[in-house]
Amino acid sequence: MSQIFEALRKAEALESSSSWRKEVGEMVERRRSGRRSIAARIRVYGHGQGISPFFEENSILNASGTGALLLMRTPVVAGQKLLLINEAAQRVQECRVVRTSCCDSLELEVAVEFPSPQPEFWTRLEEQVEERGIEKRKRPRITLPRGMSITWRSRGESVVSRVQTISAGGLSIMAPEPPPNGELLHVSFEVPAGEVTAQAIVRHAHDGEGMGVEFVGMSDEARARLDHLLQKLLR
Numbered sequence: 001m002s003q004i005f006e007a008l009r010k011a012e013a014l015e016s017s018s019s020w021r022k023e024v025g026e027m028v029e030r031r032r033s034g035r036r037s038i039a040a041r042i043r044v045y046g047h048g049q050g051i052s053p054f055f056e057e058n059s060i061l062n063a064s065g066t067g068a069l070l071l072m073r074t075p076v077v078a079g080q081k082l083l084l085i086n087e088a089a090q091r092v093q094e095c096r097v098v099r100t101s102c103c104d105s106l107e108l109e110v111a112v113e114f115p116s117p118q119p120e121f122w123t124r125l126e127e128q129v130e131e132r133g134i135e136k137r138k139r140p141r142i143t144l145p146r147g148m149s150i151t152w153r154s155r156g157e158s159v160v161s162r163v164q165t166i167s168a169g170g171l172s173i174m175a176p177e178p179p180p181n182g183e184l185l186h187v188s189f190e191v192p193a194g195e196v197t198a199q200a201i202v203r204h205a206h207d208g209e210g211m212g213v214e215f216v217g218m219s220d221e222a223r224a225r226l227d228h229l230l231q232k233l234l235r
Contacts, residue, residue: 035062035069040125042068043085043216045184045201046076053182055201061109065119067095071107076100082112083184085216088124092199092217141167142233147174150189152200152213154179161210163189168230170200170214178202178211185213192232193225 038060047053054074061069068084076082080097095112103109114121147162150173165172171187179185181202188197199217218226 035064037061038063038122038125042070042125043087044070044072045083045085045182045216046074046080047182047184053180053184055182058107060125063122065114065117065121067098067111067113070110070112071103072110073107075108076110084112084121086121086123086125087216089121090218090220090223091121091123093118093121140230140234141165141172142230148189150187152188153186154183164210166230166233168227170203170212172210172212174210176208178205178207178209181205184216187213191225191229193228196222196225198222 040060041057042060043055043057045053045055056073058073059071061071063069076097078097078099082095082097084093084095085091086093093114095114098111098113100111101109143165144163147164148166149160150163150171151158151160152173153159159175162174163171164174179202181204183202183205185200185202186197187200188195190196197219198215200213200215202211203214204212
């Protein structure tokens with residue numbers, strides 16, 4: 001009789017184990033199905049204690065609503081926070097490094113996750129047309145003889161400066177002590193249609209002179225206000 005009970009117990013344990021493996025398999029399959037390849041690149045910004053800010057453009061191996069797998073040149077560590085910048089959709093998303101691994105090239109495979117699901121972050125990314133060098137220079141830069149006040153904030157410190165030139169892609173700002181290249185700024189300035197706020201990256205900094213910044217995140221409303229100003233100035 002004891003042998004029969006023992007056989008039944010083993011059968012129940014085996015069935016339970018098979019059921020558990022099936023559930024795990026289904027969970028993994030659902031996770032994989034949520035991922036998709038994106039033939040595009042993403043801008044990544046990061047900094048940390050004792051680490052200089054970096055700003056680079058990287059390939060996306062796959063992406064989902066909860067994160068992505070990227071190829072990166074700059075070494076990062078698990079737990080480090082990064083910002084992903086989708087210029088095509090004017091979206092900026094914070095994420096956290098989950099793991100890193102070496103690959104055959106000099107780049108690293110970096111898995112990142114969002115604090116909460118953000119499937120809309122990847123909107124329009126594949127439509128993005130890369131602009132480099134002379135293509136960016138086609139955006140007209142407008143000199144402001146009277147200048148324009150701008151408030152920019154970096155690492156909690158707010159500074160009021162004067163804008164020298166403005167374009168759809170960024171600004172040239174007078175600042176005796178500008179932050180270093182790659183620093184992420186929050187900028188705000190007034191135009192006739194209202195306030196324009198945006199996130200921007202320092203692209204060129206010159207001590208004693210100022211800096212050139214590039215817009216990387218801006219709401220549709222702020223973009224409309226900026227475009228309206230540029231249209232008036234270019235008449």
